[in-house]
Amino acid sequence: MPRPLSEAPHLSARLPAGHADQPISQADAPPVTTFQSQGRSARAWKPKHVYFTAAAWEEEHGRRIAERLDGLDVSYEVMKANRLPKLGGSTTRETYRKAKNTLAIVNAPPSQFRLTPIPPSADWQFHLAKGCPAHCQYCYLAGSLPGAPVTRAYANLDQILENNAAYIDPNKDLTTFEASCYTDPLGIEHLTGSLARTISWFGDQPAARLRWVTKYDDVTPLLDLPHNGQTRCRISLNADWVTRRLEGGTADLDARLGAMRRLAEAGYRIGAVLAPLMPFENWQEDYADLLDRLRSTLDFPVDLTFELITHRFTPGSKEILLDWYPNTSLDFDEERRSKKLNKFGSHKFVYPREQMQELKGYFTDRIARDFPEAEVLYFT
Known part of the structure; x- marks a missing residue:
């Protein structure tokens, strides 16, 4: 029933239902799989x-x-x-x-x-x-x-x-x-x-x-649903440089990868949304690490797609985001971007053609090599 907001408890320290009063003996613990990485879940x-x-x-x-x-x-x-x-x-x-x-x-x-x-x-x-x-x-x-x-x-x-x-x-x-x-x-x-x-x-x-699509990882309530293969669950993934600096309040990369694996094991079609792609310093090395970790996570047959989305912004979104995050490390330099018009006459700032081609070539080549079973739906 409704209660006044003033009575809302602080929940962050509450133990989950069924929390064990006594530690579980290692002898009684269930066996673990070879996939070890758990990561930091989103609160x-x-x-x-x-x-x-x-x-x-x-x-x-x-x-x-x-x-x-x-x-x-x-x-x-x-x-x-x-x-x-x-x-x-x-x-x-x-x-x-x-x-x-x-x-x-x-x-x-x-x-x-x-x-x-x-x-x-x-x-x-x-x-x-x-x-x-x-x-x-x-x-x-x-x-x-x-x-x-x-x-x-x-x-x-x-x-x-x-x-x-x-x-x-x-x-x-x-x-x-x-x-x-x-x-x-x-x-x-x-x-x-x-x-x-x-x-x-x-x-x-x-x-x-x-x-x-999600940047969170608590997929447990979805695993036993009668989805009948009619849902594709996509996880938004990025290099650690982006995830740690620019995606506050979300699960870290390892936790998202773990969630993707669990969804695939539950029979869902899955997808990797690589977004927003950014050509930061040493981006090839960091994105290679991301793709290597994804390949290690999906070490069994899966129905997998990729969506590749580069970073872009509009004049309006730039103004709002700089008000919200005045100390951001995100690059909003319009001089380093190309202006792209839409059919309504407004515009957004995207990476120059040369950078876009480099990004597209890198990711399509790596995915074709390392994920031959997957389909790249689009690059934008």
């Missing part, structure tokens, strides 16, 4: 402020989310209307801090039931949420989503999934759906359960396939 996000709009509270999935929050002793407020309280601060940094600690449970608006294509990733995109608890200093949501960076999870999930059925093309063998354009669904799964329900729904759709 489960515990938002300081959680709000339900009135309409979201009436949804069945909204109540499921509330039950999860109750089980985690996370307090929340139910609003009397469909407006959220003012979330801004007196400075950009204050607004950012407050928003990044806020989860809003709302209903997806009618406009989101008119799905749009998203080539080359999928035939259609739909949304389980918008916003993300991570702190990636190149965040592509900056400038793409209006207002403060609050994470908004959708309570009308059942209607969202029913609406997807209308977009399955009966004239195609397979229609693909992307669920992570504006969020990392695994980063909030412990709070919402939306990703598991979505995977199960797609498991009953033989002519549709779900695609989602």
